[in-house]
Structures are given as structure tokens and as C-alpha cells.
Amino acid sequence: MATAGAARYPDHAELAKSARVLAPPTVTRASRPLTADIRANRVWLKAHRQDYAGQWIALRNGHLLAAAPSFDALVAHVDETHDVLMTKLPA
Amino acid sequence: MTLALSNGESFALGVTGYDYRPATSYETTPQLVLEVEIEGILAEAVVDTGGVYLFYHPQIGRRLSLTPTEALSGVQTIRFRGVLVHGRLYRLTLTFLADEGEDVTIQTTAFVPEPDEAEHWGDLPCLLGLYGCLERVRFAVDLRIERFYFGPAEEVS
Numbered sequence: 001m002a003t004a005g006a007a008r009y010p011d012h013a014e015l016a017k018s019a020r021v022l023a024p025p026t027v028t029r030a031s032r033p034l035t036a037d038i039r040a041n042r043v044w045l046k047a048h049r050q051d052y053a054g055q056w057i058a059l060r061n062g063h064l065l066a067a068a069p070s071f072d073a074l075v076a077h078v079d080e081t082h083d084v085l086m087t088k089l090p091a
Numbered sequence: 092m093t094l095a096l097s098n099g100e101s102f103a104l105g106v107t108g109y110d111y112r113p114a115t116s117y118e119t120t121p122q123l124v125l126e127v128e129i130e131g132i133l134a135e136a137v138v139d140t141g142g143v144y145l146f147y148h149p150q151i152g153r154r155l156s157l158t159p160t161e162a163l164s165g166v167q168t169i170r171f172r173g174v175l176v177h178g179r180l181y182r183l184t185l186t187f188l189a190d191e192g193e194d195v196t197i198q199t200t201a202f203v204p205e206p207d208e209a210e211h212w213g214d215l216p217c218l219l220g221l222y223g224c225l226e227r228v229r230f231a232v233d234l235r236i237e238r239f240y241f242g243p244a245e246e247v248s
Contacts, residue, residue, distance in 0.1 A: 021163050021182045022200055026229045027243035029104060030186050030194030036133060038126045042108050044129055054116070054214070063135050071150040071209075084153065085126060085133040088214045090116035 036083040040071040045089075054091035060084045094231065094240055098153050103229060103242035105189030110135075111237060113154075123232065124216060125239060128186040138230075142220030145185055146171070148179075149204035149212050150172050157181055157203060162212040170203060172226075174211070178204035185224070187241045195241055199224045 006012070006019035009053025011049040048064070056074040060083075065084060066077035078084060094102035110124040114137045123138040134151055147155075162179035169176055184203035186194050200223045204212065220223055231240040 009109050010194070018163055021180050022223075023182075023198075023222055025197050025199040027195060027197050027227045027245075029243075030196045038129075038133075039108065041126060041133075042110065043108060049112075076156075081132070081154070083133065085135070087135045087216065090113065090214045 016055050036085070038085075041055055046047050050072065052089050056086065058086050058089045101242065103192070103240035104195055104230065105187060105192035105242065106238050106240045107188060107190045108237050109138075109232075109239045111234070115213060117213075121142070123239065125219075126188060127217075127219075128188060129217065137216055138220050138225070139218040140221045141224075142218050142222070144180070144220050144223040145183060145199050145201040146218040146220065147183070147201055147203045148217050149206060149209040149216070151217075152203045153206055155183075162203075166205065167202070175200075175206055176201050176204050176211075178208065184211050189241075195243065196226070197224065197228060198218075231233070 002015065002018040002022045006015040022060050024042055041059045044059055044062045044064065048072055052067050055067045055069060056071050057067045058078045065076055068074040068077060074086060096102055097155060112120045113119055114124065124135050125138065127134060127136045129145070129147065132151060132154055134148065136148050159179060162181050166177050167180055168179070181201050181203055183199060183222060185197045185199050188194055227244045228240050229244045
């Protein structure tokens, strides 16, 4: 419906935005290789999930960078978040 | 590695492992939890075949520096797991990360809860809904070896 509205009223900015945001998903090959070692992160999580239950943790390539009780506290301990997985482990 | 259809076409472009566990501490049914990249930020996400859109974590969402002008106008209210959640709808980039094969990028509709929803969000990761997010992704799961295969549902360049 959003797409049809945008086609009928091409100068309507809000309809154009609706058509863009609500468009069916598009799937493509990723344009760049990711450098993060997600397999190492997964190994770490399987081994240590219970040790840090209920905490936010930051992982880079299978190495624990920080653990904290809140997201804000975690971010305060992580200088560079590129290729860093930040997640809250279930209690 | 990536499976093949009867015509020789690859079923998927990439494959990754996943964690098979309850998504939160108050649930008991295991779900598929993947590590994905959303707008350049690594996050854990649950494959939610009963859900809609990409649901982003409200606290991690603050790192995206999204502005309301990029969203559909106004705050939207969506009933989510029996609770009304306020947030905004954006177009975001989700990337499935491959252990083997190629990564796949999805431009998807995403619901980003308002920052003040964080206190109610708990330990729920991001969610990848079938409608509006995964609907154009071809995927398969091998539970025995915990592998998740993914690729575009249509041929892409």
C-alpha cells in the first residue's frame, strides 16, 4: 500500500519515506568481508555463558573485553566497538 | 557446503553456527540464536518465524545514532509478547555472517524501541521476524550439527 501511494503521489515526501521503510526486504551478497571471528565468539559463549549470567559482556574474536551489570557500564569499558559483540547473557 | 537444489543451483550462499537455547532467562523453549551484524554493530538475534520485522534491542539501538527524521513519522505502538511497546520503524541493514561461504545483507524494516523501553526489555536479544525481514531469505537448519544455511530467495548478482 505504501509503495502504491508513493507511486501515485511521487512528490509526497512522507509517502516516499513510508514506501522505503516498509518495502519488502531485499537480499544481496555482502559487499565486504567481515573481519570478526564469530566462530570464536560462539565457542567462548558456550564455555562461559553461565559464568557471566545476567551480565552484559563485550567479546572480540573470542576474547572477553569487559563484563558489566549494565549496557552503559559496559560501553564505558570498551574504547573501540568495531568487531565487538555486545550482548546481555540471560540470568 | 551450502547445499544444492535439483537444478544444481546453490541453496544458500553461506552457513554459520548458532546457539540453541531459550532466548531469555524466563523462557524454557530453546530457539535459534545467531550472531549477526546490524548497521555495523555485532549483536545476538533470535530467529523468530512467528514475528514481524527486525526488532532491535533498545539499548544497543542507542549506538546507532538514528534520528527520528529517518523513521516513519511518529512513535508506533506494537503489541510485542503481550506488552505494548513504543518505538519507531526504520530501514536498517542486517548482515548474516558466514563461517563458510559468503555473508548476506538484508535491507529490512526494523522496529527500534524508544530508549525508555530498555528497563522493560530484560535480556531479550534482537529478533528476526519472518514477515518483513526474513521473508526473502532462503534458509535451512541442521539441528544435528547446529548449522544455519542462508542465502537470497532469488538469484542475485
